[in-house]
Amino acid sequence: MEKIADAHIHLDHYAQDEIRLIMDELDQSYCTNLISVSFDLESCKKNLKLAKQYSQVKPAFGFHPEQEIPSDREIAELLDWMNVHQDEMVAVGEVGLPYYLRSENPKISIDPYIHLLDDFLKFAKKWDKPVVLHAVYEDAAIVCDLLEKYNIKHAHFHWFKGDSITIERMIKNGYFISITPDVLYEEEIKRLVLKYPLNQMMVETDGPWLFEGEFAGKMTHPSMIHESVKAISKLKNEDLSFVYKRLYENTKMFYRL
Structure with missing residues:
Protein backbone atom coordinates (compact mmCIF):
# COMPACT_ATOMS: atom_id res chain seq x y z
CA MET A 1 0.00 0.00 0.00
CA GLU A 2 1.01 3.59 -0.65
CA LYS A 3 -0.30 6.92 0.59
CA ILE A 4 -3.91 7.86 -0.12
CA ALA A 5 -6.29 10.71 0.68
CA ASP A 6 -10.07 10.39 0.83
CA ALA A 7 -11.28 13.22 -1.41
CA HIS A 8 -14.91 13.06 -0.23
CA ILE A 9 -16.34 11.70 3.01
CA HIS A 10 -19.13 12.74 5.40
CA LEU A 26 -5.96 6.09 9.54
CA ASP A 27 -2.17 5.73 9.76
CA GLN A 28 -2.22 1.97 9.23
CA SER A 29 -4.50 2.59 6.24
CA TYR A 30 -1.80 4.92 4.81
CA CYS A 31 -4.44 7.66 4.61
CA THR A 32 -3.08 11.12 5.32
CA ASN A 33 -6.18 13.29 4.85
CA LEU A 34 -9.96 13.19 4.77
CA ILE A 35 -11.88 15.90 2.92
CA SER A 36 -15.01 15.97 5.09
CA VAL A 37 -17.88 17.67 3.27
CA SER A 38 -20.89 19.22 4.95
CA PHE A 39 -24.65 18.74 4.68
CA ASP A 40 -25.96 21.93 6.30
CA LEU A 41 -24.93 24.48 8.93
CA GLU A 42 -25.03 21.99 11.80
CA SER A 43 -22.90 19.63 9.72
CA CYS A 44 -20.44 22.45 8.96
CA LYS A 45 -20.02 23.09 12.67
CA LYS A 46 -19.47 19.38 13.37
CA ASN A 47 -16.85 19.13 10.62
CA LEU A 48 -15.05 22.20 11.93
CA LYS A 49 -14.97 20.62 15.38
CA LEU A 50 -13.60 17.37 13.91
CA ALA A 51 -10.93 19.30 12.01
CA LYS A 52 -9.81 20.96 15.22
CA GLN A 53 -9.71 17.59 16.95
CA TYR A 54 -7.93 15.71 14.15
CA SER A 55 -5.30 17.39 11.96
CA GLN A 56 -5.95 14.90 9.14
CA VAL A 57 -9.53 16.16 8.68
CA LYS A 58 -9.90 18.99 6.19
CA PRO A 59 -13.43 20.44 6.18
CA ALA A 60 -15.55 21.74 3.33
CA PHE A 61 -18.60 23.84 4.13
CA GLY A 62 -21.84 23.97 2.17
CA PHE A 63 -25.38 22.60 1.78
CA HIS A 64 -26.12 19.20 0.25
CA PRO A 65 -28.76 19.70 -2.46
CA GLU A 66 -30.66 16.42 -1.98
CA GLN A 67 -32.92 17.93 0.68
CA GLU A 68 -35.57 20.60 1.07
CA ILE A 69 -34.34 24.05 0.11
CA PRO A 70 -33.58 26.16 3.20
CA SER A 71 -35.32 29.43 3.99
CA ASP A 72 -33.73 32.75 3.03
CA ARG A 73 -32.87 33.28 6.70
CA GLU A 74 -31.17 29.89 6.93
CA ILE A 75 -29.21 30.53 3.73
CA ALA A 76 -28.03 33.90 5.00
CA GLU A 77 -27.04 32.37 8.35
CA LEU A 78 -25.02 29.63 6.63
CA LEU A 79 -23.23 32.02 4.27
CA ASP A 80 -22.50 34.45 7.10
CA TRP A 81 -21.02 31.58 9.13
CA MET A 82 -18.95 30.46 6.16
CA ASN A 83 -17.63 33.99 5.70
CA VAL A 84 -16.49 34.04 9.32
CA HIS A 85 -14.81 30.64 8.96
CA GLN A 86 -13.55 30.86 5.39
CA ASP A 87 -9.92 30.53 6.43
CA GLU A 88 -10.69 27.20 8.17
CA MET A 89 -12.24 25.51 5.12
CA VAL A 90 -10.45 23.85 2.22
CA ALA A 91 -13.46 24.05 -0.12
CA VAL A 92 -17.10 24.93 -0.63
CA GLY A 93 -19.07 21.72 -0.49
CA GLU A 94 -21.00 19.66 -0.82
CA VAL A 95 -23.15 21.80 -3.12
CA GLY A 96 -24.99 21.19 -6.36
CA LEU A 97 -28.40 20.21 -7.70
CA PRO A 98 -31.01 17.71 -6.42
CA TYR A 99 -31.18 15.13 -9.23
CA TYR A 100 -32.35 12.21 -7.09
CA LEU A 101 -34.80 14.29 -5.05
CA ARG A 102 -36.43 15.53 -8.26
CA SER A 103 -36.50 12.00 -9.65
CA GLU A 104 -38.61 11.01 -6.65
CA ASN A 105 -40.76 14.14 -6.82
CA PRO A 106 -40.82 15.79 -10.30
CA LYS A 107 -42.95 18.65 -8.94
CA ILE A 108 -39.92 20.07 -7.09
CA SER A 109 -38.62 23.15 -8.90
CA ILE A 110 -34.93 23.23 -9.68
CA ASP A 111 -34.80 27.03 -9.84
CA PRO A 112 -34.29 27.72 -6.08
CA TYR A 113 -31.45 25.18 -6.06
CA ILE A 114 -29.79 26.86 -9.03
CA HIS A 115 -30.03 30.21 -7.23
CA LEU A 116 -28.53 28.70 -4.07
CA LEU A 117 -25.70 27.09 -6.03
CA ASP A 118 -25.09 30.46 -7.68
CA ASP A 119 -24.64 31.98 -4.19
CA PHE A 120 -22.13 29.28 -3.24
CA LEU A 121 -20.16 29.79 -6.45
CA LYS A 122 -20.01 33.53 -5.82
CA PHE A 123 -18.62 32.72 -2.37
CA ALA A 124 -16.05 30.32 -3.84
CA LYS A 125 -14.97 32.91 -6.38
CA LYS A 126 -14.68 35.65 -3.75
CA TRP A 127 -12.54 33.56 -1.38
CA ASP A 128 -10.70 31.55 -4.06
CA LYS A 129 -11.97 28.18 -2.79
CA PRO A 130 -12.33 24.91 -4.73
CA VAL A 131 -15.90 23.65 -5.14
CA VAL A 132 -17.12 20.12 -4.32
CA LEU A 133 -20.09 19.31 -6.52
CA HIS A 134 -23.05 16.96 -6.41
CA ALA A 135 -24.15 17.14 -10.05
CA VAL A 136 -25.05 14.09 -12.13
CA TYR A 137 -26.60 13.32 -15.50
CA GLU A 138 -28.41 16.32 -17.05
CA ASP A 139 -27.80 18.49 -13.97
CA ALA A 140 -24.08 18.46 -14.68
CA ALA A 141 -24.49 20.57 -17.83
CA ILE A 142 -26.34 23.25 -15.83
CA VAL A 143 -23.55 23.26 -13.26
CA CYS A 144 -20.93 23.54 -16.01
CA ASP A 145 -22.78 26.63 -17.29
CA LEU A 146 -22.55 28.22 -13.83
CA LEU A 147 -18.88 27.31 -13.38
CA GLU A 148 -18.09 28.86 -16.76
CA LYS A 149 -20.14 31.94 -15.85
CA TYR A 150 -17.86 32.60 -12.86
CA ASN A 151 -14.73 31.22 -14.54
CA ILE A 152 -14.25 28.72 -11.73
CA LYS A 153 -11.59 26.15 -12.64
CA HIS A 154 -11.18 24.31 -9.32
CA ALA A 155 -14.30 22.15 -9.57
CA HIS A 156 -14.57 18.62 -8.19
CA PHE A 157 -17.51 16.52 -9.39
CA HIS A 158 -17.73 13.74 -6.82
CA TRP A 159 -19.14 10.30 -7.79
CA PHE A 160 -19.95 11.69 -11.23
CA LYS A 161 -22.28 10.05 -13.73
CA GLY A 162 -23.20 11.63 -17.04
CA ASP A 163 -23.19 11.60 -20.82
CA SER A 164 -20.12 11.68 -23.05
CA ILE A 165 -20.70 15.27 -24.22
CA THR A 166 -20.68 16.57 -20.65
CA ILE A 167 -17.68 14.42 -19.80
CA GLU A 168 -15.71 15.91 -22.69
CA ARG A 169 -16.74 19.41 -21.60
CA MET A 170 -15.58 18.73 -18.04
CA ILE A 171 -12.26 17.34 -19.23
CA LYS A 172 -11.70 20.35 -21.50
CA ASN A 173 -12.46 22.75 -18.63
CA GLY A 174 -9.99 20.97 -16.34
CA TYR A 175 -12.57 19.82 -13.81
CA PHE A 176 -11.78 16.89 -11.50
CA ILE A 177 -13.78 13.79 -10.66
CA SER A 178 -13.39 11.27 -7.84
CA ILE A 179 -13.94 7.53 -8.02
CA THR A 180 -15.74 5.49 -5.35
CA PRO A 181 -15.25 1.81 -4.42
CA ASP A 182 -18.09 0.83 -6.76
CA VAL A 183 -15.51 1.02 -9.55
CA LEU A 184 -14.95 -2.64 -8.67
CA TYR A 185 -18.43 -3.67 -9.82
CA GLU A 186 -20.27 -0.82 -11.62
CA GLU A 187 -19.74 -0.79 -15.40
CA GLU A 188 -20.77 2.88 -15.67
CA THR A 205 -15.44 6.81 -0.23
CA ASP A 206 -18.46 9.11 0.21
CA GLY A 207 -18.77 7.34 3.57
CA PRO A 208 -20.83 6.41 5.43
CA TRP A 209 -22.59 5.44 2.17
CA LEU A 210 -22.51 1.64 1.95
CA PHE A 211 -21.15 -0.34 -0.99
CA GLU A 212 -21.87 -3.72 -2.51
CA GLY A 213 -19.72 -6.52 -3.94
CA GLU A 214 -16.80 -7.39 -1.71
CA PHE A 215 -17.71 -4.46 0.56
CA ALA A 216 -21.24 -5.66 1.29
CA GLY A 217 -22.09 -5.55 4.98
CA LYS A 218 -18.96 -3.56 5.85
CA MET A 219 -18.73 -0.07 7.30
CA THR A 220 -17.35 2.25 4.64
CA HIS A 221 -13.74 2.97 5.59
CA PRO A 222 -10.97 4.98 3.85
CA SER A 223 -8.96 1.75 3.55
CA MET A 224 -11.39 0.68 0.80
CA ILE A 225 -9.70 3.26 -1.42
CA HIS A 226 -6.76 0.91 -1.90
CA GLU A 227 -9.01 -1.47 -3.82
CA SER A 228 -10.26 1.44 -5.91
CA VAL A 229 -6.70 2.42 -6.80
CA LYS A 230 -5.92 -1.15 -7.85
CA ALA A 231 -9.03 -1.20 -10.05
CA ILE A 232 -8.13 2.14 -11.66
CA SER A 233 -4.59 0.87 -12.30
CA LYS A 234 -5.93 -2.19 -14.11
CA LEU A 235 -8.47 -0.22 -16.14
CA LYS A 236 -5.89 2.38 -17.16
CA ASN A 237 -3.22 -0.28 -17.72
CA GLU A 238 -0.82 1.84 -15.70
CA ASP A 239 1.75 0.89 -13.07
CA LEU A 240 0.09 0.66 -9.65
CA SER A 241 2.70 2.77 -7.89
CA PHE A 242 2.39 5.47 -10.56
CA VAL A 243 -1.42 5.53 -10.15
CA TYR A 244 -1.13 5.76 -6.36
CA LYS A 245 1.23 8.74 -6.63
CA ARG A 246 -0.80 10.50 -9.32
CA LEU A 247 -4.12 10.24 -7.47
CA TYR A 248 -2.53 11.29 -4.19
CA GLU A 249 -0.73 14.28 -5.69
CA ASN A 250 -3.90 15.32 -7.55
CA THR A 251 -5.77 15.52 -4.25
CA LYS A 252 -2.98 17.35 -2.44
CA MET A 253 -2.72 19.86 -5.27
CA PHE A 254 -6.46 20.38 -5.78
CA TYR A 255 -7.18 20.97 -2.08
CA ARG A 256 -3.88 22.77 -1.44
CA LEU A 257 -2.99 20.44 1.40
Missing part, protein backbone atom coordinates in the same frame (compact mmCIF):
# COMPACT_ATOMS: atom_id res chain seq x y z
CA LEU A 11 -17.14 12.05 8.55
CA ASP A 12 -19.63 13.92 10.72
CA HIS A 13 -22.38 11.47 9.69
CA TYR A 14 -20.63 8.50 11.31
CA ALA A 15 -21.38 7.46 14.88
CA GLN A 16 -18.84 8.64 17.46
CA ASP A 17 -17.35 5.18 17.96
CA GLU A 18 -17.01 4.78 14.19
CA ILE A 19 -15.23 8.14 13.92
CA ARG A 20 -12.77 7.09 16.62
CA LEU A 21 -12.18 3.77 14.87
CA ILE A 22 -11.56 5.42 11.49
CA MET A 23 -9.19 7.99 12.94
CA ASP A 24 -7.33 5.42 15.05
CA GLU A 25 -6.80 3.28 11.93
CA ILE A 189 -17.98 3.89 -13.30
CA LYS A 190 -15.47 1.68 -15.08
CA ARG A 191 -16.32 3.37 -18.39
CA LEU A 192 -15.85 6.77 -16.75
CA VAL A 193 -12.39 5.77 -15.52
CA LEU A 194 -11.44 4.70 -19.03
CA LYS A 195 -12.56 8.05 -20.48
CA TYR A 196 -11.31 10.49 -17.88
CA PRO A 197 -7.65 11.56 -17.66
CA LEU A 198 -5.78 10.24 -14.65
CA ASN A 199 -4.34 13.69 -13.97
CA GLN A 200 -7.89 15.00 -13.34
CA MET A 201 -8.95 12.17 -11.04
CA MET A 202 -9.10 11.55 -7.29
CA VAL A 203 -10.50 8.76 -5.10
CA GLU A 204 -13.18 8.91 -2.43
Whole structure:
Protein backbone atom coordinates (compact mmCIF):
# COMPACT_ATOMS: atom_id res chain seq x y z
CA MET A 1 0.00 0.00 0.00
CA GLU A 2 1.01 3.59 -0.65
CA LYS A 3 -0.30 6.92 0.59
CA ILE A 4 -3.91 7.86 -0.12
CA ALA A 5 -6.29 10.71 0.68
CA ASP A 6 -10.07 10.39 0.83
CA ALA A 7 -11.28 13.22 -1.41
CA HIS A 8 -14.91 13.06 -0.23
CA ILE A 9 -16.34 11.70 3.01
CA HIS A 10 -19.13 12.74 5.40
CA LEU A 11 -17.14 12.05 8.55
CA ASP A 12 -19.63 13.92 10.72
CA HIS A 13 -22.38 11.47 9.69
CA TYR A 14 -20.63 8.50 11.31
CA ALA A 15 -21.38 7.46 14.88
CA GLN A 16 -18.84 8.64 17.46
CA ASP A 17 -17.35 5.18 17.96
CA GLU A 18 -17.01 4.78 14.19
CA ILE A 19 -15.23 8.14 13.92
CA ARG A 20 -12.77 7.09 16.62
CA LEU A 21 -12.18 3.77 14.87
CA ILE A 22 -11.56 5.42 11.49
CA MET A 23 -9.19 7.99 12.94
CA ASP A 24 -7.33 5.42 15.05
CA GLU A 25 -6.80 3.28 11.93
CA LEU A 26 -5.96 6.09 9.54
CA ASP A 27 -2.17 5.73 9.76
CA GLN A 28 -2.22 1.97 9.23
CA SER A 29 -4.50 2.59 6.24
CA TYR A 30 -1.80 4.92 4.81
CA CYS A 31 -4.44 7.66 4.61
CA THR A 32 -3.08 11.12 5.32
CA ASN A 33 -6.18 13.29 4.85
CA LEU A 34 -9.96 13.19 4.77
CA ILE A 35 -11.88 15.90 2.92
CA SER A 36 -15.01 15.97 5.09
CA VAL A 37 -17.88 17.67 3.27
CA SER A 38 -20.89 19.22 4.95
CA PHE A 39 -24.65 18.74 4.68
CA ASP A 40 -25.96 21.93 6.30
CA LEU A 41 -24.93 24.48 8.93
CA GLU A 42 -25.03 21.99 11.80
CA SER A 43 -22.90 19.63 9.72
CA CYS A 44 -20.44 22.45 8.96
CA LYS A 45 -20.02 23.09 12.67
CA LYS A 46 -19.47 19.38 13.37
CA ASN A 47 -16.85 19.13 10.62
CA LEU A 48 -15.05 22.20 11.93
CA LYS A 49 -14.97 20.62 15.38
CA LEU A 50 -13.60 17.37 13.91
CA ALA A 51 -10.93 19.30 12.01
CA LYS A 52 -9.81 20.96 15.22
CA GLN A 53 -9.71 17.59 16.95
CA TYR A 54 -7.93 15.71 14.15
CA SER A 55 -5.30 17.39 11.96
CA GLN A 56 -5.95 14.90 9.14
CA VAL A 57 -9.53 16.16 8.68
CA LYS A 58 -9.90 18.99 6.19
CA PRO A 59 -13.43 20.44 6.18
CA ALA A 60 -15.55 21.74 3.33
CA PHE A 61 -18.60 23.84 4.13
CA GLY A 62 -21.84 23.97 2.17
CA PHE A 63 -25.38 22.60 1.78
CA HIS A 64 -26.12 19.20 0.25
CA PRO A 65 -28.76 19.70 -2.46
CA GLU A 66 -30.66 16.42 -1.98
CA GLN A 67 -32.92 17.93 0.68
CA GLU A 68 -35.57 20.60 1.07
CA ILE A 69 -34.34 24.05 0.11
CA PRO A 70 -33.58 26.16 3.20
CA SER A 71 -35.32 29.43 3.99
CA ASP A 72 -33.73 32.75 3.03
CA ARG A 73 -32.87 33.28 6.70
CA GLU A 74 -31.17 29.89 6.93
CA ILE A 75 -29.21 30.53 3.73
CA ALA A 76 -28.03 33.90 5.00
CA GLU A 77 -27.04 32.37 8.35
CA LEU A 78 -25.02 29.63 6.63
CA LEU A 79 -23.23 32.02 4.27
CA ASP A 80 -22.50 34.45 7.10
CA TRP A 81 -21.02 31.58 9.13
CA MET A 82 -18.95 30.46 6.16
CA ASN A 83 -17.63 33.99 5.70
CA VAL A 84 -16.49 34.04 9.32
CA HIS A 85 -14.81 30.64 8.96
CA GLN A 86 -13.55 30.86 5.39
CA ASP A 87 -9.92 30.53 6.43
CA GLU A 88 -10.69 27.20 8.17
CA MET A 89 -12.24 25.51 5.12
CA VAL A 90 -10.45 23.85 2.22
CA ALA A 91 -13.46 24.05 -0.12
CA VAL A 92 -17.10 24.93 -0.63
CA GLY A 93 -19.07 21.72 -0.49
CA GLU A 94 -21.00 19.66 -0.82
CA VAL A 95 -23.15 21.80 -3.12
CA GLY A 96 -24.99 21.19 -6.36
CA LEU A 97 -28.40 20.21 -7.70
CA PRO A 98 -31.01 17.71 -6.42
CA TYR A 99 -31.18 15.13 -9.23
CA TYR A 100 -32.35 12.21 -7.09
CA LEU A 101 -34.80 14.29 -5.05
CA ARG A 102 -36.43 15.53 -8.26
CA SER A 103 -36.50 12.00 -9.65
CA GLU A 104 -38.61 11.01 -6.65
CA ASN A 105 -40.76 14.14 -6.82
CA PRO A 106 -40.82 15.79 -10.30
CA LYS A 107 -42.95 18.65 -8.94
CA ILE A 108 -39.92 20.07 -7.09
CA SER A 109 -38.62 23.15 -8.90
CA ILE A 110 -34.93 23.23 -9.68
CA ASP A 111 -34.80 27.03 -9.84
CA PRO A 112 -34.29 27.72 -6.08
CA TYR A 113 -31.45 25.18 -6.06
CA ILE A 114 -29.79 26.86 -9.03
CA HIS A 115 -30.03 30.21 -7.23
CA LEU A 116 -28.53 28.70 -4.07
CA LEU A 117 -25.70 27.09 -6.03
CA ASP A 118 -25.09 30.46 -7.68
CA ASP A 119 -24.64 31.98 -4.19
CA PHE A 120 -22.13 29.28 -3.24
CA LEU A 121 -20.16 29.79 -6.45
CA LYS A 122 -20.01 33.53 -5.82
CA PHE A 123 -18.62 32.72 -2.37
CA ALA A 124 -16.05 30.32 -3.84
CA LYS A 125 -14.97 32.91 -6.38
CA LYS A 126 -14.68 35.65 -3.75
CA TRP A 127 -12.54 33.56 -1.38
CA ASP A 128 -10.70 31.55 -4.06
CA LYS A 129 -11.97 28.18 -2.79
CA PRO A 130 -12.33 24.91 -4.73
CA VAL A 131 -15.90 23.65 -5.14
CA VAL A 132 -17.12 20.12 -4.32
CA LEU A 133 -20.09 19.31 -6.52
CA HIS A 134 -23.05 16.96 -6.41
CA ALA A 135 -24.15 17.14 -10.05
CA VAL A 136 -25.05 14.09 -12.13
CA TYR A 137 -26.60 13.32 -15.50
CA GLU A 138 -28.41 16.32 -17.05
CA ASP A 139 -27.80 18.49 -13.97
CA ALA A 140 -24.08 18.46 -14.68
CA ALA A 141 -24.49 20.57 -17.83
CA ILE A 142 -26.34 23.25 -15.83
CA VAL A 143 -23.55 23.26 -13.26
CA CYS A 144 -20.93 23.54 -16.01
CA ASP A 145 -22.78 26.63 -17.29
CA LEU A 146 -22.55 28.22 -13.83
CA LEU A 147 -18.88 27.31 -13.38
CA GLU A 148 -18.09 28.86 -16.76
CA LYS A 149 -20.14 31.94 -15.85
CA TYR A 150 -17.86 32.60 -12.86
CA ASN A 151 -14.73 31.22 -14.54
CA ILE A 152 -14.25 28.72 -11.73
CA LYS A 153 -11.59 26.15 -12.64
CA HIS A 154 -11.18 24.31 -9.32
CA ALA A 155 -14.30 22.15 -9.57
CA HIS A 156 -14.57 18.62 -8.19
CA PHE A 157 -17.51 16.52 -9.39
CA HIS A 158 -17.73 13.74 -6.82
CA TRP A 159 -19.14 10.30 -7.79
CA PHE A 160 -19.95 11.69 -11.23
CA LYS A 161 -22.28 10.05 -13.73
CA GLY A 162 -23.20 11.63 -17.04
CA ASP A 163 -23.19 11.60 -20.82
CA SER A 164 -20.12 11.68 -23.05
CA ILE A 165 -20.70 15.27 -24.22
CA THR A 166 -20.68 16.57 -20.65
CA ILE A 167 -17.68 14.42 -19.80
CA GLU A 168 -15.71 15.91 -22.69
CA ARG A 169 -16.74 19.41 -21.60
CA MET A 170 -15.58 18.73 -18.04
CA ILE A 171 -12.26 17.34 -19.23
CA LYS A 172 -11.70 20.35 -21.50
CA ASN A 173 -12.46 22.75 -18.63
CA GLY A 174 -9.99 20.97 -16.34
CA TYR A 175 -12.57 19.82 -13.81
CA PHE A 176 -11.78 16.89 -11.50
CA ILE A 177 -13.78 13.79 -10.66
CA SER A 178 -13.39 11.27 -7.84
CA ILE A 179 -13.94 7.53 -8.02
CA THR A 180 -15.74 5.49 -5.35
CA PRO A 181 -15.25 1.81 -4.42
CA ASP A 182 -18.09 0.83 -6.76
CA VAL A 183 -15.51 1.02 -9.55
CA LEU A 184 -14.95 -2.64 -8.67
CA TYR A 185 -18.43 -3.67 -9.82
CA GLU A 186 -20.27 -0.82 -11.62
CA GLU A 187 -19.74 -0.79 -15.40
CA GLU A 188 -20.77 2.88 -15.67
CA ILE A 189 -17.98 3.89 -13.30
CA LYS A 190 -15.47 1.68 -15.08
CA ARG A 191 -16.32 3.37 -18.39
CA LEU A 192 -15.85 6.77 -16.75
CA VAL A 193 -12.39 5.77 -15.52
CA LEU A 194 -11.44 4.70 -19.03
CA LYS A 195 -12.56 8.05 -20.48
CA TYR A 196 -11.31 10.49 -17.88
CA PRO A 197 -7.65 11.56 -17.66
CA LEU A 198 -5.78 10.24 -14.65
CA ASN A 199 -4.34 13.69 -13.97
CA GLN A 200 -7.89 15.00 -13.34
CA MET A 201 -8.95 12.17 -11.04
CA MET A 202 -9.10 11.55 -7.29
CA VAL A 203 -10.50 8.76 -5.10
CA GLU A 204 -13.18 8.91 -2.43
CA THR A 205 -15.44 6.81 -0.23
CA ASP A 206 -18.46 9.11 0.21
CA GLY A 207 -18.77 7.34 3.57
CA PRO A 208 -20.83 6.41 5.43
CA TRP A 209 -22.59 5.44 2.17
CA LEU A 210 -22.51 1.64 1.95
CA PHE A 211 -21.15 -0.34 -0.99
CA GLU A 212 -21.87 -3.72 -2.51
CA GLY A 213 -19.72 -6.52 -3.94
CA GLU A 214 -16.80 -7.39 -1.71
CA PHE A 215 -17.71 -4.46 0.56
CA ALA A 216 -21.24 -5.66 1.29
CA GLY A 217 -22.09 -5.55 4.98
CA LYS A 218 -18.96 -3.56 5.85
CA MET A 219 -18.73 -0.07 7.30
CA THR A 220 -17.35 2.25 4.64
CA HIS A 221 -13.74 2.97 5.59
CA PRO A 222 -10.97 4.98 3.85
CA SER A 223 -8.96 1.75 3.55
CA MET A 224 -11.39 0.68 0.80
CA ILE A 225 -9.70 3.26 -1.42
CA HIS A 226 -6.76 0.91 -1.90
CA GLU A 227 -9.01 -1.47 -3.82
CA SER A 228 -10.26 1.44 -5.91
CA VAL A 229 -6.70 2.42 -6.80
CA LYS A 230 -5.92 -1.15 -7.85
CA ALA A 231 -9.03 -1.20 -10.05
CA ILE A 232 -8.13 2.14 -11.66
CA SER A 233 -4.59 0.87 -12.30
CA LYS A 234 -5.93 -2.19 -14.11
CA LEU A 235 -8.47 -0.22 -16.14
CA LYS A 236 -5.89 2.38 -17.16
CA ASN A 237 -3.22 -0.28 -17.72
CA GLU A 238 -0.82 1.84 -15.70
CA ASP A 239 1.75 0.89 -13.07
CA LEU A 240 0.09 0.66 -9.65
CA SER A 241 2.70 2.77 -7.89
CA PHE A 242 2.39 5.47 -10.56
CA VAL A 243 -1.42 5.53 -10.15
CA TYR A 244 -1.13 5.76 -6.36
CA LYS A 245 1.23 8.74 -6.63
CA ARG A 246 -0.80 10.50 -9.32
CA LEU A 247 -4.12 10.24 -7.47
CA TYR A 248 -2.53 11.29 -4.19
CA GLU A 249 -0.73 14.28 -5.69
CA ASN A 250 -3.90 15.32 -7.55
CA THR A 251 -5.77 15.52 -4.25
CA LYS A 252 -2.98 17.35 -2.44
CA MET A 253 -2.72 19.86 -5.27
CA PHE A 254 -6.46 20.38 -5.78
CA TYR A 255 -7.18 20.97 -2.08
CA ARG A 256 -3.88 22.77 -1.44
CA LEU A 257 -2.99 20.44 1.40
